[in-house]
Amino acid sequence: MTAWLGPAEWQAVALSLRVSLTATALSLPLGIWIAWLLARRRFPGKQVLNGLVHLPLILPPVVTGYLLLLTFGTQGPVGGPLRDWFGVTLAFRWTGAALAAAIMAFPLMVRAIRLSFEAVDPRLEEAAATLGASRLRVFATVTLPLIAPGIVAGAVLAFAKAMGEFGATITFVANIPGRTQTLPSAIYGFLQVPGGEGPALRLVLVSVAVAMTALLVSEVLAARASRRVAGS
Amino acid sequence: MTLEVRLSQRWPGFALDAAFTAPDGVTALFGRSGSGKTTIVNAVAGLLRPQAGRIVLGGDVLLDTRAGRFVPPSARRIGYVFQDGRLFPHMDVAANLLYGRRPRRRDAAFSDVVDLLGIGALLARRPAALSGGEKSRVALGRALLSNPRLLLMDEPLAALDEARKAEILPYLERIRDTARIPILYVSHSVAEIARLATTLVTIEAGRVTGAGPVAAMLADPGAVRFLGVREAGAVLAGRIVAHHPDGLSEVAVSGGSLHLPRIALGVGHGVRLRIAAQDVILSRAAPVGLSALNILPGIVTAIRRGDGPGAMVQLACGGDLLLARITGRSADAMDLREGQPCHAIMKSVAVHPDDVGG
Numbered sequence: 001m002t003a004w005l006g007p008a009e010w011q012a013v014a015l016s017l018r019v020s021l022t023a024t025a026l027s028l029p030l031g032i033w034i035a036w037l038l039a040r041r042r043f044p045g046k047q048v049l050n051g052l053v054h055l056p057l058i059l060p061p062v063v064t065g066y067l068l069l070l071t072f073g074t075q076g077p078v079g080g081p082l083r084d085w086f087g088v089t090l091a092f093r094w095t096g097a098a099l100a101a102a103i104m105a106f107p108l109m110v111r112a113i114r115l116s117f118e119a120v121d122p123r124l125e126e127a128a129a130t131l132g133a134s135r136l137r138v139f140a141t142v143t144l145p146l147i148a149p150g151i152v153a154g155a156v157l158a159f160a161k162a163m164g165e166f167g168a169t170i171t172f173v174a175n176i177p178g179r180t181q182t183l184p185s186a187i188y189g190f191l192q193v194p195g196g197e198g199p200a201l202r203l204v205l206v207s208v209a210v211a212m213t214a215l216l217v218s219e220v221l222a223a224r225a226s227r228r229v230a231g232s
Numbered sequence: 233m234t235l236e237v238r239l240s241q242r243w244p245g246f247a248l249d250a251a252f253t254a255p256d257g258v259t260a261l262f263g264r265s266g267s268g269k270t271t272i273v274n275a276v277a278g279l280l281r282p283q284a285g286r287i288v289l290g291g292d293v294l295l296d297t298r299a300g301r302f303v304p305p306s307a308r309r310i311g312y313v314f315q316d317g318r319l320f321p322h323m324d325v326a327a328n329l330l331y332g333r334r335p336r337r338r339d340a341a342f343s344d345v346v347d348l349l350g351i352g353a354l355l356a357r358r359p360a361a362l363s364g365g366e367k368s369r370v371a372l373g374r375a376l377l378s379n380p381r382l383l384l385m386d387e388p389l390a391a392l393d394e395a396r397k398a399e400i401l402p403y404l405e406r407i408r409d410t411a412r413i414p415i416l417y418v419s420h421s422v423a424e425i426a427r428l429a430t431t432l433v434t435i436e437a438g439r440v441t442g443a444g445p446v447a448a449m450l451a452d453p454g455a456v457r458f459l460g461v462r463e464a465g466a467v468l469a470g471r472i473v474a475h476h477p478d479g480l481s482e483v484a485v486s487g488g489s490l491h492l493p494r495i496a497l498g499v500g501h502g503v504r505l506r507i508a509a510q511d512v513i514l515s516r517a518a519p520v521g522l523s524a525l526n527i528l529p530g531i532v533t534a535i536r537r538g539d540g541p542g543a544m545v546q547l548a549c550g551g552d553l554l555l556a557r558i559t560g561r562s563a564d565a566m567d568l569r570e571g572q573p574c575h576a577i578m579k580s581v582a583v584h585p586d587d588v589g590g
Contacts, residue, residue, distance in 0.1 A: 126279050127318040129305040131332030131378045145322045228322055
């Protein structure tokens with residue numbers, strides 16, 4: 001594949017995979033928690049939280065990227081302290097691309113997991129409690145296994161969305177080859193220069209292949225998890 | 233161990249104000265759908281936190297709203313057998329059974345319960361592959377194996393057809409007789425209660441309307457109001473004294489002896505007899521020349537006339553109470569009064585094995 005793809009193209013593919021996997025893995029625990037809050041708890045400000053989670057789905061990606069730059073840029077209210085106290089910079093780094101991808105993919109992940117929480121019969125959790133199980137044990141041994149198909153679906157959706165994220169990423173971290181140039185940014189970049197159609201087309205093919213593979217893997221995992229839950 | 237319950241809970245359009253005490257043995261909560269039985273059981277389990285109330289199990293305060301005490305369900309050690317089983321679909325039967333067990337090992341008690349319920353062949357199966365009756369048995373076993381101090385059963389047979397009910401009832405009887413813990417049993421089936429319960433608490437529209445030993449409660453002429461005409465009837469404790477060569481078994485009750493079709497239990501065994509009020513005929517004179525075999529002499533202790541043409545007559549036969557449903561016209565014609573001697577002629581008797589002296 002390295003022979004078929006040029007070094008710049010290969011770099012973009014590898015970076016995109018790294019960004020998407022990081023974004024998915026790091027946002028998954030938070031996604032499960034938020035989905036649980038939205039599905040199961042009643043608290044003041046629930047609609048506000050729901051709105052915030054879904055905001056990236058509705059806002060123009062450029063707006064999300066710009067808001068990220070304002071907040072997490074080196075002069076921003078979060079980005080400044082992050083750099084001064086922890087030496088972490090997100091803007092114009094691949095870690096920033098991961099943050100942008102995670103935020104853009106978050107609504108899709110939360111929606112899928114939330115739906116599976118709502119499908120779990122709370123009476124099974126009650127039964128576990130009467131058998132002496134603590135809340136944590138009920139969650140780990142009853143709730144989590146039953147929502148496993150939803151978690152798989154949410155994670156794959158988020159990964160696919162992260163692989164394709166373009167607007168917020170290019171606004172927040174720009175399009176620096178080898179550093180922040182993800183697969184979609186690279187396609188866009190190639191299309192801006194004469195003679196770039198060839199590399200762009202190869203990257204499009206890679207994009208399609210990755211998306212299809214993710215979909216197939218998720219189908220297999222979800223089917224396996226469902227079988228385990230239904231117990232047939 | 234005694235369970236004391238006092239609860240009040242208000243919803244728009246429904247108020248629950250119930251107080252009762254459940255002694256050792258099986259206490260049946262009887263009432264129509266929507267009378268508040270399940271709410272009471274859920275509050276005892278800790279699945280519902282009532283607005284006001286106090287629940288004490290064997291001296292241990294599980295709930296006291298005035299003192300702000302609420303023990304969560306996981307710390308109550310109360311086994312709950314739900315109407316719908318609620319087995320964990322992603323675990324096999326063995327894992328379901330062991331879920332509430334400490335330590336989670338297949339020890340001697342595990343084998344005992346598996347044998348008692350006859351579920352040894354199901355251990356590797358998933359709940360989806362079980363029949364309704366098998367699910368009920370596994371749910372029972374799972375609750376028993378959590379080593380509870382009290383067992384709650386919310387209509388454990390309601391979801392089953394008659395054949396499956398007949399399959400489960402003997403297991404429930406065995407649990408009643410072997411598990412030395414009180415059982416709170418929700419039901420709206422008089423037949424189940426007459427067969428299983430030792431104490432009966434009747435609930436109507438969120439209130440306790442009666443409580444007491446099941447024999448006395450079922451022989452109360454006023455009971456017909458909530459039991460229904462067809463279901464009213466007394467429960468008698470008897471003992472098998474002989475099996476006769478003509479195929480009849482003789483059962484001694486406190487007021488005499490009854491001859492019933494052969495009972496498949498040994499001489500000396502205790503049995504529980506249920507005699508529906510509508511299957512009893514009364515006669516002032518000692519009847520002669522009747523085909524009916526079972527006649528007990530007694531004294532009329534109460535007469536209650538209903539709104540319709542019927543009347544309920546309670547008789548004391550030895551130490552037991554019988555209930556007869558006759559017409560008001562017959563009661564007048566016979567000039568029945570309290571304290572009068574009378575004969576009860578029984579057309580049919582239902583027999584169940586009992587733990588009494590068994």
